[in-house]
């Protein structure tokens with residue numbers, strides 16, 4: 001699992017930072033999932049190590065332009081590249097109508113390649129290896145945070161031990177490998193877990209933007225390996241954060257601390273903290289680290305490999 005930040009500025013792009021988009025690479029599936037797709041995301045993809053032909057799912061937090069204006073371009077380009085892969089897009093109410101209207105008036109045929117799903121708090125998507133859940137955050141328009149869960153995997157199967165127990169080979173081994181308990185033909189009961197090593201704990205990646213501090217973010221981020229949380233403002237500008245329903249660096253750090261996450265990565269920075277301002281992004285980092293030391297600041301093309309728990 002590798003996270004790549006494709007845009008880390010809030011509202012408008014700057015020379016160094018594009019607007020919001022995060023790519024999650026799932027090498028075991030050769031798939032990329034995008035979270036938000038601000039304007040220019042397809043250009044950022046071209047400049048990154050990510051293959052846009054691998055984009056399989058796009059999760060949209062909310063309908064503000066800095067999170068969605070890149071969708072049509074990215075979707076259209078992936079079609080032009082002769083990529084026959086389907087894309088599933090998930091997001092709040094209004095997203096499907098927005099995409100349909102854009103396609104209609106630009107004479108673009110979305111066909112059956114694109115499926116749009118309106119999300120509700122709770123389970124958004126599930127498959128054998130992963131599930132995705134969302135929660136409503138606290139922003140000026142409905143905004144969802146997402147939690148990606150890699151399912152736990154049973155540990156290594158001890159085939160020698162299974163053979164020593166005279167378990168006849170066959171499909172039964174597949175069940176035992178999954179840690180299931182099976183009954184053999186002769187009535188013997190075998191617990192697969194006893195033939196497997198320590199299970200591999202799945203990783204959890206949580207993405208919370210845009211939002212002011214809220215309990216829903218803390219819930220969603222519980223025990224995450226990585227929390228990506230917006231930090232539009234410095235602590236000193238908290239008044240603006242409350243007014244516009246965005247977070248300060250200290251709010252992001254408090255969510256990380258209360259949720260007991262392993263790593264906080266802050267993003268969605270206001271362009272105001274550019275060189276020349278008396279507050280800089282390094283100050284936001286310091287403010288957050290005073291509360292939650294394991295904090296990093298995202299920058300465009302920053303890639304983070306999510307470590308496994310051992």
Ligand SMILES: [Zn+2]
Pocket residue numbers: 010011020064066067210268
């Ligand atoms: Zn935003």
Ligand SMILES: [Zn+2]
Pocket residue numbers: 062064139210
């Ligand atoms: Zn917003």
